[in-house]
Amino acid sequence: MRINRRTGLLAAGAVLATGLLPVQSAVAAQLPAQLNPVCDTANGGSRPWTADQPFTLKGGNDFNTYCRVRINGYGGDLRGLTASYTISAASVTASGYTARQLARMIVPEVGVGDATHSISNGVWTPVVGEDGSLSLRSAAFDLLPAWGQTIGTVDFLFSASSGPRSARLHGTFALTSAQGDSVQADADLDYVADGHPAPTGQAGTFKPLTPVRALDTRSAIGAPKGPVGPGREVALQVAGANGVPASGVTAVVLNVTATDTTHDGYVTVYPHGTARPTASSLNFKAGQTVPNLVTVPVGADGKVSLYNFLGTTSLVADISGYYTSDGTGSRYTTAGPTRVMDTRYGTGVAKAPAGPNGQVDLQVTGRSGVPASGVTAVVLNVTATNASRGGYLTVYPHGEQRPTASNLNFTAGQTVPNLVTVPVGADGKISFYNFLGTTDLVADLAGYYSGSGSVFVPTGPTRVLDSRNGTGGVNSPVWSGNPAVLQVSSWKNGIPAFGVQAVALNVTATNPTAASYVTVYPNTGADRPTASNLNFTAHQTVANAAITPNARNGVAFYNFAGTTDLVADLAGYFTAD
The missing domain is CATH 2.60.40.1510 (ntegrin, alpha v. Chain A, domain 3)
Structure with a gap:
């Protein structure tokens, strides 16, 4: 002493x-x-x-x-x-x-x-x-x-x-x-020690990018031209290309789209040079075009792998940002889920659907818990609904040139959500561009990036919930109005029991018996938010990324109607340092 x-x-x-x-x-x-x-x-x-x-x-x-x-x-x-x-x-x-x-x-x-x-x-x-x-x-x-x-x-x-x-x-x-x-x-x-590997994820801060197309197997961007066959994969060079530095990159945020699919299947995105996990990143049926936001660690060589399970499919990937270990990026703060835009009711914008070749501008800073200044990017769950014809939606910083990248793809009458990470314009706004027909737009705020908040530690993808086989302690389909609760913060999932502010998940609904939606939120005992994360019809399999605040009592998954199996794959977690 x-x-x-x-x-x-x-x-x-x-x-x-x-x-x-x-x-x-x-x-x-x-x-x-x-x-x-x-x-x-x-x-x-x-x-x-x-x-x-x-x-x-x-x-x-x-x-x-x-x-x-x-x-x-x-x-x-x-x-x-x-x-x-x-x-x-x-x-x-x-x-x-x-x-x-x-x-x-x-x-x-x-x-x-x-x-x-x-x-x-x-x-x-x-x-x-x-x-x-x-x-x-x-x-x-x-x-x-x-x-x-x-x-x-x-x-x-x-x-x-x-x-x-x-x-x-x-x-x-x-x-x-x-x-x-x-x-x-x-x-x-x-x-x-218990003899198992130690966590390898390295904390990083976020550098947003205006979406840029890094991969398109239809036109030989980032990979040879041609669809990806069954059981085959594409290696995409991330570090040192498309505005991403050659070193210090811990993870990348990609909007991955499968199109021209010939068979029901799925795609898994994971660090190149590592064992392919059992997790999936997006699920589709033959003929569907399906996007999903994916946050994935890069391999030691700066690459990520995209694996296709069955049939053939063309793959497209747009980079919206990356995490860096040099401390120069932005930190994440949860601010939701909170509905900030709904063109059906005039929430946040005018009450009117987005028209063909039309644009809707949304003020995101200075409201709904987002600071008026110092914000570099926001995370939104964006949903297109009541679409009059097939088309796509692009979300980008207001006041900047619209990129060729897309965030959502949909058919007439379809309701499609997708998580979007997008830089904010100089005036604190973001723009939503609709290609064809008319469609209503809904946006739920998940959080924002600024000079303060949490760093991101990539860990996955790792399967942490599967109600089909009891993974995560959920042993049966999730009934309407009876939320399933997952204790995410555990070393068995590769993350600490304490200090986790938010988790990045890929959530999949499968075998639903009715048209419904799922809301993912912290299990704090407070009222369930009105926001949704997944929308689906009976017998459909739909995946969507979700960044949700973590709670001591876990994360809740609410299903609105019927029953559905739920699967969740962990991409990483946010912590103070």
Whole structure:
């Protein structure tokens, strides 16, 4: 145990939490002379948590035992405190993992409280020091006295991913005052690997692009000319082409379209050079033209693979943006689902369908929870309905030249949704161009990108829900009005139990008994939103991407009418850092 009466205690390269509160004129307490880290035991007791008695952290376990640090001060206020838990650079190196890998693998939920109330509860920000150490940092907090003494606790509920090798990690808990004084205690971790691979996803920020066509097998764009045969795949070079940099790209956002299909089937989009997953990205019937938005990690060579299951199909892919590891992109904030446009009722725009060769302009910034400035792109679920003839829809930044890319393709009378990520124009608007006939347009806001918010960690595609075989704990078709609930945040799905702000899913409805729609939303107990994510008729198989806020109690899937099987494939998750 040691006390430091100096500033600059925290690891090199760290950034102190902002908003430190000034010391008040009330009686000031001294930092405690020592800290008392302990861990719970199986019999309901506790035992010391020290360098000699490390906490055993089991890999692949969502919820390990609680460990806590007791803070016993002297009467008075302790204001502007910060706390940290640091794994030393030497033990990071000895573990064989990098500090960034460990930051993804070991994710504790931390609760801070004093004698009378809970102060905060959540995931602390990970900071990699210049020396290679890993620190988890709290925001500033106050401890106030009760019964003549200042008493506080910091509770750690550790969650740990799978990993191929065990490691002993030397950890130090530190409590630091606003003046820079600190008290520390050693508290080691003994990570016990389960032998499975560790998560490989790398966090990235988003760089939006005005949609650009990167692949069209009908005209030899991005691949040889000709349809893709059964059991065959196309490799598309993403990095270093079409405005995407050659390095630092963690994932790409593509609008993928299957057309000229000769057989019922599906397409799977996945990182080139990796094993093809069981997940699907879009589903179609013979003769259909079907688009879907796909977020997929790029392979080590900067490519993605597009696999066709049955028959032959032409493939088209338009890039709408990419995630980069260099930190220069935008971060995501959830803001829905919220209906922001409906031409049937005059929501957001005039009450009138979009005409042939017509354009509808929608103001997206400064309303519906989207800031008035600083927004680079928005995520919308766009639906075309009441179409008088077959056509397509293009969504693009207002005030810019309309691209050749398309976002939705539909036939007369069809209702077709598709998730769209689109940059906003300089005036905060986006444009919707309708090619032929008339069609009503509906748009539900999912979120936006700006300078603050969450980073994206790609993980998939990974199947996390399938009501046909019980994957995800749902063992039967989803009935009308009886939502299925999926606990997405779990290491069994490749993502941490804590700190996940939103998840990117590809949701498929199959075997429906009636025309219906599905809404995907956080299971918080609040009212279900009026927005929809999928629309389908009886016996149709329809897939659509969804980015939905995550909740401690999981994600809910509501089916409006009849019954339908639901399948969900996870593309990745959004987290604070």
